[in-house]
Amino acid sequence: MTPNELIQLAEYNKWANQTLYKSCANLPEADYKAERPSFFGSIHNTLNHILVGDKIWFGRFEGAPEKLSLSDILYQDFSSLQTARESEDARILKYAQSISQDTLDNDLSYKNVAGDNHCDPMSALLRHAFNHQTHHRGQVHCLLSQTDVPPPSLDIMYYLRAQD
Known part of the structure; x- marks a missing residue:
């Protein structure tokens, strides 16, 4: 992995989250928070989990680990969660823009x-963090398909083509 590849992943992550949140914003609150068969039980809880995962991983990467549980619900409403997501995506992009090849x-x-203590290659951990986001955005995409709001296309190719 190179710093430029990491920046591209961070930019894609930001775009994918904005795209997904734009669709979720069209849901009535009852549909957004409705219990659905899924690991985290609802669209809201799954979006919270993605944010929790990012806070945990990027806290570690920055040397300031956060004490969170993977099932924590950090925000009870969509608007607050969306604001926090935008802030976290800016944090991730800033981190990616500042990383060195040595790191x-x-x-x-x-x-x-x-x-438990672990020691792993930084590039593999960063790939994991971005893969984790993509995996759970896919779950939200599936949950959206159970509503009247069509799930958006989130393939990285759509992001790349939008940059041309």
């Missing part, structure tokens, strides 16, 4: 949420 080529020692 990408080294390992990161950290404690996971269970308190």
